[in-house]
Amino acid sequence: MKTKSNPGAETPDLKLLPNTMTNDLIRTLVDNYRSNQLMYVKEKLGIEDAHSIHFDLTTLKKFISDIEALSITNNPDINTEDLGIRFYYAAYPKAENWDLMVHTPVQKEYAGRHTLVMVPTIKRKDDNGEMGDYDFNPLVMSRKGTIAGTSGKDSDTAIEFICQNHGTLSPPATKITELF
DSSP, X not given: OOOOOOTTSOOOOTTSOOOOOOHHHHHHHHHHHIIIIIHHHHXXXXXOOOSEEEOOHHHXXXXXXXXXXXXXXXXXXXXXXXXXXXXXXEEOOXXXXXXXXXXXXXXGGGTTOEEEEEEEEEEEEOTTSOEEEEEOOTTSOOTTOOOOOOOOTTOOOOOOOOOBOOXXXXXXXXXXXXXX
């Protein structure tokens, strides 16, 4: 999907080196999580929670493209450099409450396990003039670029919110493909 170019936005320099970490550091971070948070969940909740989640590049690129396209459609003055994604740690409902998931592709074997919910963010100034990355919904964004209709934690109104959730959790998926 093509998005409109934004004359104020800079093109990423593809000659720059990618972000990297050593495999030892990655292993240490993953092991820290497994030894602390994951073990706590197992001991306190009695479940074998997922320790990783996989999203294919096509899904991630489409999500990013949707954020850009919808934001620019609803406000052509948007600078795409002001857009981002926040990853919320979340948990699927227990099996006995699975009816909440009826209109999703998520299978019941994920019941009670953690997941990630990605939502768009936009840079805006707060009342004190400080910049912040605010959650927003490009589906209902106002033409003035304000953060309209977010219906988040302080609202009882349910609206469709652009987000990305369902990746492949491991477990229940096989661990054979993982390096860490």
